[in-house]
Amino acid sequence: MWQWFFKLSSPKWFYTISGQLMPWLATLTTLLLGVGLVWGLAFTPPDYQMGENYRIAYIHVPSAAIAMGCYYMMACMAAAFLIWRIKMADMIAKACAPVGMTFTALALFTGSVWGIPTWGTWWIWDARLTSTLIMLFLFIGVMALRSAYDSEAAGAKATAVLTLVGVVNVPIITYSVKWWNTLHQGASSLSLSNTAANPPQIWVPAFFVGFGLLGFYLIAIILRTRNEILMRERRTEWVDEILSASKSKGQGLS
C-alpha cells in the first residue's frame, strides 16, 4: 500500500498512468453522460408539480456535490503537501481550485435558472444557496492567493495553509448559515435529495449523469495536473523525451 502511495507521488508515474487511463475514462464518461443526458432530458416523465424544469436538477445536484467534494479533495492534497512535501499533491491541489470554482459557479447558475420558474426568484438567502456562495468565495480566495505569489514554492505552501484554515471553517460556516437561516425565514421544505418521492425512472438517469459528471471532473483535474507536471518538470529528461517524440510525430501529447 505504501509503495503505491509513494509511486503515486512521482510525477512521471502519474503522467504515464494517467495517460494510459485517459482513453478509458473518456469513453466511460462520454457513455455515461450521453445516455444519462438523453434519457434524463428527453425520456423521463415530467414532474407533476415542477413540470419540465425539474430536469435542471440532473446537472445541478451532481455539480453541487462535486464542488463540495472538490474542496475536501483540495484540502486533503494540501495536507499531504504540507506534511509529506509531496509535490504531486500540490499540483493536484492547484488543478482542483479552478475546476471546483467552475462546478460551484455551475451549481449556483443552474440553481438560479431552476429557481425562476419554481420559486419565482433568481436568488433567495436559503442556507444551501448561501453556503454554496461562500464556498465560491473560498475557491476564489485560494486562487487569488496562489496567483499573488511570484515564487511557485512559497505560493504552494501559503495556499495549502489557507486551504486547511478554510476546511476547518467549512463545517462552522455551513452550520452557522443553517442556524441563521432558520432564525430568519424558516427552513426550506424544498429538498432535492428527497429520493423517496422520486420513482426509479427519474433517479436512474440521475445516477448516469452524476457519475458522468464525476468522470468529467476527474478528466478535468487529470488534464490540468498533467499540464502542470509538464510545466514544472520541463527540465527533466523524461519530459524532454515526450516532447521531442510528440514533435517528431507532429501530434499532440499522448
Place this chain on the structure above:
Amino acid sequence: MSIIKATLRRELLIAFRSPGDIINPLMFFVIAVSLFPLGVGADQAFLSEIAPGVVWVTALLAVMLSMDSLFRADYEDGSLEQLLLSPQPLYFIILAKVSSHWLVSGLPLVILAPVFASMLALPEGGMFPLVAGLLIGTPILTLLGAVGMALTVGLSRSGLLLSVLILPLYIPVLVFGTGIVNSALNSIDISGLLALLGAMLVLALCLAPLAIIAALRISVSL
C-alpha cells in the same frame, strides 16, 4: 511567562508611540457607521432593525483594516525573522503579539460600539448582548485576520487580497454576533449562543497561532 510579558510590553509600547495606527481603524468605524443613516434614511424604526448588523459589519471591517500594522513593520525591519529564530516558544510569542494588537484595535471598538449602537437607535435590551458578543467575537476576528496577514505580509499588493481571503472566514462570527443581539431583542435566551461564540474563540486560540506560525515561516523565506 516572561516572554509573554516582554512581547506584550514591546507591542503596546510600539503601538502607543504611533497613535495613528490605533486611531485610524476607530475613525474608520465611526465614519462608516455614520454613513448608514445617510444612505438608508433616518427612520428610527428601520435603523433600530439594522443596527446590530451595521455595527457588526463595520466592526468586522475595521478589525480587518487594522490588521496591516500587525506584522508589516516587523517584516520590513527584519525583527520578524529574529522572532521566528528565537529559542522561546513561538506559540506564546505570537499569542501575545495578537493579544496586544487586539487590546489596541479590538477593545476600543467594543467600548465605542454602544455609543454608535444607540445613535442607530438600538433598543436598550440589545446593548449588553452586542457588547458581550463583540467582546468574545472581535478576538476571533483578530486571530483569523492575523492568519491572513501572515500569509500576505511578504506580498507588495496585499491590501485587497487580504479581504478576499479573510472575509469569507468571518461569516460565522458575524452570523452569531448579530444573532445574539436579535435573539435578545426577541427575548430568547442568549447564553447558548454566547457559549457557541466562546467555543469558536477557544478553537481559534488553539489553532490560529499554529497557522500564523506556518504562514509567517513561508512569508519570511520569500
